[in-house]
Amino acid sequence: MRFLTFLRVSIVVLTLTVFFACTEDKTKKSEDKVIVSFKKEGTLTIKKASTDSIINTIDIEIADNNYETETGLMYRTKLETNHGMLFIFPDVEFRSFYMKNTKIPLDIIYIDESLSIVSFQKNAKPFDETSLPSEAPAKYVLEINGGLSDEWQLDVGDKISYTTLIND
Numbered sequence: 495m496r497f498l499t500f501l502r503v504s505i506v507v508l509t510l511t512v513f514f515a516c517t518e519d520k521t522k523k524s525e526d527k528v529i530v531s532f533k534k535e536g537t538l539t540i541k542k543a544s545t546d547s548i549i550n551t552i553d554i555e556i557a558d559n560n561y562e563t564e565t566g567l568m569y570r571t572k573l574e575t576n577h578g579m580l581f582i583f584p585d586v587e588f589r590s591f592y593m594k595n596t597k598i599p600l601d602i603i604y605i606d607e608s609l610s611i612v613s614f615q616k617n618a619k620p621f622d623e624t625s626l627p628s629e630a631p632a633k634y635v636l637e638i639n640g641g642l643s644d645e646w647q648l649d650v651g652d653k654i655s656y657t658t659l660i661n662d
Contacts, residue, residue, distance in 0.1 A: 530569050532577050536658040538636065543610070543651040550646055551576075552638070556658060558582040566637065568595040573639050580656060581635040589635055590627040593618050599640030603648070604628035611652045614643055 535556045540549045553576060557563045563581050567573065583589070586607050593600070602615040613629035617640040628635075636654065 529571075532574065534659065536580070536656050538578065538580055538654055538656040540646070540648065541653045541655070543649070543653055549648065549652065552578050554578050554580045554636075554656065556580050556582060566591070566596070567598070567600065569597065571597055573598055573600075575639060575642065578636055578638040581637075583633055583635075586631045586633045588628055588630070589632045590625045591615070591618075591635065591637075592625055593620055593622045596620055600637045601640055601643040602626055603636040603638070603643060604630065604632035605634035605636060605654055606631065607633040609634070609654050611648060611650050611654070613650065614648070616643055617641060 532553075533555055534553045536554045537551060538554045539551045541547065542549055555577075557566060557579055558581070563583070566581070567579055589604055591602050596618075597620050599620055600618045602618055603611055604613045604615075606612045612632055615626040618626055634654070
């Protein structure tokens with residue numbers, strides 16, 4: 495008799511444990527369902543300052559309002575090698591970015607009003623809220639996948655140019 499009671503209690507506890515474990519799993523999975531897709535809004539070309547030769551051309555999203563500049567590449571699970579985000583600010587000043595809610599490592603490239611690279615923050619760590627400041631005043635900031643600025647051998651002084659798609 496005691497054994498049957500023990501067995502019944504064990505089955506109930508096991509069933510409840512499995513039920514709550516499955517419920518918790520579903521909750522965690524639904525948190526990751528925020529999917530933000532890349533939306534091409536322009537093209538950006540990077541040129542070597544010393545030779546004026548093209549280093550690379552990438553498709554870009556543009557962040558030029560408060561919401562877009564505050565959100566940036568947050569919540570993205572991937573960024574293709576030929577994609578980036580260009581932040582365009584109305585003024586030139588020292589800038590600082592951080593990686594809150596950013597799931598992928600990024601290179602943050604600070605660019606002045608003459609479209610020259612003035613400094614880098616390379617391989618910024620996902621979710622790190624440490625301030626990542628520019629070393630000089632910047633009007634633009636380009637975010638690309640972490641490691642690409644080294645792979646592309648970008649240097650301070652290299653130039654960018656960009657075009658935007660016309661929205662009808």
